[in-house]
Structure formats: C-alpha cells, structure tokens
Amino acid sequence: MTFSPADFRKALGLFPTGVAIVSGRTPDGQLLGMTVSSFNSVSLDPPLVLFSVARSAASYAAWEAIPRYGISVLARSQDDLSTRFSKSQADKWALVRPIDGQHGVPLIPGALVGFECERYAVHDGGDHAIFVGKVLSLNAVSTPAAEPLVFYAGRYAGIRRTEYVEAEMDGMLLHGW
C-alpha cells in the first residue's frame, strides 16, 4: 500500500454524499439507529438499496439479526440528529419519537423520504458488511420543500433545491402521514 489510512479516508471524503439514518427494532422492542453516508441505490427491479456497517459498531450484531429496517434521508436542518446518531451507544432516540412506516418500521420524522426495507442480502465488505435491502415502501416524512443534508470533506453542507428538482418530484407516489 502506498497510501496511509488517514489519506485514504480524506480522499474518500472528497466524494460528497447525502446523509441517512438507518433504523430498526430488535425482537425485544429496542430501537436501533445509526448515521450512514454509505447509502446508495442498487437495482430498480427488484427495488434494492444498500448501506455498509462497520463490524466494530456496538450494534453490528443487532443489524445482522433484524429482518426489516428503515432508511431516512436527512434534511439540511437535521445535522444535529446526524451527529447524535453517530455517537456509539449514546441514547440516540432520547429526543426523537419515531414514525412507524406502513410496515411498522421506525422512521425519522422530518426526513426527506423514508424507505422501509426487508433484508435481501448481506455481503462481505472487509471491515464493514454491505447490507442490501429490498424496498417495501416509500414514505414522505417531511414537507416537500425541505433541502437535503450533504456530507463533504468531513463537514456538513447544504444544497439548494432548484425548480427542476421540484418539477421532478411533482406527482411522486409517496405514502404520507
């Protein structure tokens, strides 16, 4: 290897991403939640998405065990929530009351969109595992005009929603509350 882990991390940080919180419930009813920037689309048919989880995460075994989970795409105003859900074993849900999706999966209120997923596959990803989920429902959890939260070079940023975005989203079939 000709580069250090620190440089690798910095180089990866130059790829701007959105920020999401993955969420779920253990069989005994405990809420799970974790901030991820590794969320991505995989397949349209069947509808598949992915995120990766560090094997070192305290909640790793719990993610492997649950059959369903939610993915909430955060709004610009939710950077505090992103930070809270990135602290290991902190009481992440203390200030947030989850919204249950159509399939009973807990989602983050105020997010741009919430995907309810069922486990489709878990792949080896080195010191992470790649969770592929089949999307069961699309849920509107915020006002349509909210802007997305962006993570870039280790910092949060925003991005303007243009009229083009508004037009693209017009008529999208989201389950609302």
Ligand SMILES: Cc1cc2nc3c(=O)[nH]c(=O)nc-3n(C[C@H](O)[C@H](O)[C@H](O)COP(=O)(O)O)c2cc1C
């Ligand atoms: C913006 C941001 C993105 C993150 N993305 C990921 C990710 O994709 N995968 C991951 O395992 N951890 C990621 N983390 C770190 C986890 O959120 C954090 O380690 C986790 O919440 C710890 O959970 P634990 O209580 O299970 O240890 C990210 C943190 C931040 C601030």
